[in-house]
Amino acid sequence: MQGLNLPQHIAIIMDGNGRWAQRRRKPRIFGHQEGAKRVREVVEAAGEIGVKALTLFAFSEENWARPEDEISGLFGLLRHYLETEIENLHKKNVRLKIIGNVARLPESCRKLLIEGIRRTSGNSGLVLNIALSYSGRTEIVDAARQIAKSVQAGDLVPEDIDANLFASFMTTSDLPDPDLLIRTSGEQRISNFLLWQCAYTELYFSDLCWPDFRRSDLMLAIESFSSRHRRFGKIDATAPQISMMTEPC
């Protein structure tokens, strides 16, 4: 990874588990099982490379509309992941964090998550942030409601509200915004994920379904990121000035 501009925070929409399984004439949960193996692989790789934070979209607020057996299968996989992986994460200095509506999760998962967060709270390596029952719009609405309450209580005045204050009310306020968002399965959408945080995030779309996304594919995404010029709405003062008449965009 030497010489590469490493993203500090990578966010991943792990899409395509269901299609991957269906193409193999297997039940959708088989795709999620293989997907959970890729979670292990990618978390390990991100930690080893020196990425500071990895946010994984594991279950959206909209996913509650899926069939009951798929939902319980997914939370079964999450339970198994937490039961078998927390000690390993702890040994690797990973700190677990959760965003989303945790109160809606099954009690057994909630307990494991709380225990995992407590166990790893002192770690200083990779932050593994799992988005569960998460919606970017709900997160923004919740932040607006909290700010309104602070104004009502007299702790803030409307003139205090700016982008920095707003960001401090988001559930990721302790993390840098994602530098790189990866979505697998060929779909090119953000799908209500980290809407506030991804304002200037570089997007990378892979045609691979998530169960096929390996460590080497993460490296390809990072290489692509590393070759991009980020301008954050400004101009790149280091780039050579090229005549508009002679060079295509």
Ligand code: FPP
């Ligand atoms: C999207 O694929 C994937 C999900 C909704 C679940 C992701 C869950 C895992 C990878 C496994 C468990 C997670 C952890 C953190 C251990 P999809 O089902 O929407 O695929 P499709 O678009 O092909 O139907």
